[in-house]
Amino acid sequence: MNLLDLQTKEERQKALLEIIKPFKERAAKHDEEASFPFENFQELKNARYTALTVPQKYGGAGISLSELLSLQQLIAEADGSTALAVGWHMGITKHLGENNVWDEATYRRFAENVVKTGALINNAASEPATGSPTRGGKPETTATLTADGWVLNGRKTFTTLAPVLDYIVVSAFIKDQDKVANFLVRRGLPGVQVEETWDSIAMRGTGSHDLILENVPINKDDLVENLTPGKKPAAGWLLHIPACYLGIARAAQRHALDFATSYSPNSVEGTISDLPNVKQKLGDIELALMESTYFLQAVAQEWDSATDDTRNQMKPTLGAVKLSVVNKALEAVDLAMRVAGARSLSRKNPLQRYYRDVRAGLHNPPMDDMTIMQLADKSIKENE
Numbered sequence: 001m002n003l004l005d006l007q008t009k010e011e012r013q014k015a016l017l018e019i020i021k022p023f024k025e026r027a028a029k030h031d032e033e034a035s036f037p038f039e040n041f042q043e044l045k046n047a048r049y050t051a052l053t054v055p056q057k058y059g060g061a062g063i064s065l066s067e068l069l070s071l072q073q074l075i076a077e078a079d080g081s082t083a084l085a086v087g088w089h090m091g092i093t094k095h096l097g098e099n100n101v102w103d104e105a106t107y108r109r110f111a112e113n114v115v116k117t118g119a120l121i122n123n124a125a126s127e128p129a130t131g132s133p134t135r136g137g138k139p140e141t142t143a144t145l146t147a148d149g150w151v152l153n154g155r156k157t158f159t160t161l162a163p164v165l166d167y168i169v170v171s172a173f174i175k176d177q178d179k180v181a182n183f184l185v186r187r188g189l190p191g192v193q194v195e196e197t198w199d200s201i202a203m204r205g206t207g208s209h210d211l212i213l214e215n216v217p218i219n220k221d222d223l224v225e226n227l228t229p230g231k232k233p234a235a236g237w238l239l240h241i242p243a244c245y246l247g248i249a250r251a252a253q254r255h256a257l258d259f260a261t262s263y264s265p266n267s268v269e270g271t272i273s274d275l276p277n278v279k280q281k282l283g284d285i286e287l288a289l290m291e292s293t294y295f296l297q298a299v300a301q302e303w304d305s306a307t308d309d310t311r312n313q314m315k316p317t318l319g320a321v322k323l324s325v326v327n328k329a330l331e332a333v334d335l336a337m338r339v340a341g342a343r344s345l346s347r348k349n350p351l352q353r354y355y356r357d358v359r360a361g362l363h364n365p366p367m368d369d370m371t372i373m374q375l376a377d378k379s380i381k382e383n384e
Helices: 009-019 021-033 038-046 065-078 080-099 104-117 236-260 276-305 308-312 315-345 350-363 368-383
Strands: 121-124 142-145 150-159 167-174 179-186 192-195 209-218 223-227
Touching: 009 021, 009 065, 021 038, 021 065, 021 080, 021 350, 038 080, 065 080, 065 236, 065 276, 080 104, 080 121, 080 236, 080 350, 121 150, 150 167, 150 179, 167 209, 179 209, 236 276, 236 315, 236 350, 276 315, 315 350, 315 368
Parallel strands: 121 167, 142 167
Antiparallel strands: 142 150, 150 209, 167 179, 179 223, 192 209
């Protein structure tokens, strides 16, 4: 199945549902072993899923943000780790193609490789000393200009997709120019290593290991973006994050519903789904996820139709979506576990995995405290 051959989002959703069926079956094994789901990514590549956000002029489908979030949610319902990991590639590819961030020839070569081979990309920005790059810390990874190009040295943490990345966008400090820039690093270059450090209890299948750069030689034109200090622009593509956690919460909801409508202890007539206290929890779950779905999709559709000027004003709104959806997803999974009771803590029960995975959303950007400050500033400004 080649998703690029399909003409409508409905056709792509239906086809994707078939492609990802094995993901759900594999998820428990990869979580238990903290192993990387190579099979999932090969199947996504074979189906050309990774090319859907490449602009049409480069051979991709150029799908909307709204459709991307719907597809990502479906993947997350099957396997949260796979969804979060591939979401970074999908969002970055979309962002670069729509905003002409790189030199056109560089992006074209990258995009054509994605379409042809399913090549994967992600950013490598976090470092042990600086923490989250959204906090504004200066990278300790360095780039030194030589007669032949640049030489990179440093260590990056949380490099999601590390086992299969073909392209890595590395942020580095240029000492003699006192500035920070992004550099495009290709897998296989001398000095590029992955150290398998990922030991999180959540999202165990994302392969978010450390990236080590030791005297890595790259070309002069591999400096693909100069980074301006200060506030970062609004990034609609980061909504792939709440879409992922909403998908995980939907999976938890389905499990709770299946359990409640089938479990019939001899102390009740019918199933526990008939009990008012259980119905209350199931209703609260549906309300939380219904609100999240509408909020997420409404803002994504607004982004799709907005001008650049309008998009630049949407940063507080985008942050609000992430904060709201992730926290409601946490609430929904917690309620699903209350429906299932002590069984939810069994290692064989997927609810304990959903609970651990959805908790990771609090640590994906933007952070809740930063979003609240932005919303406060927004309301103060509008009241002036």
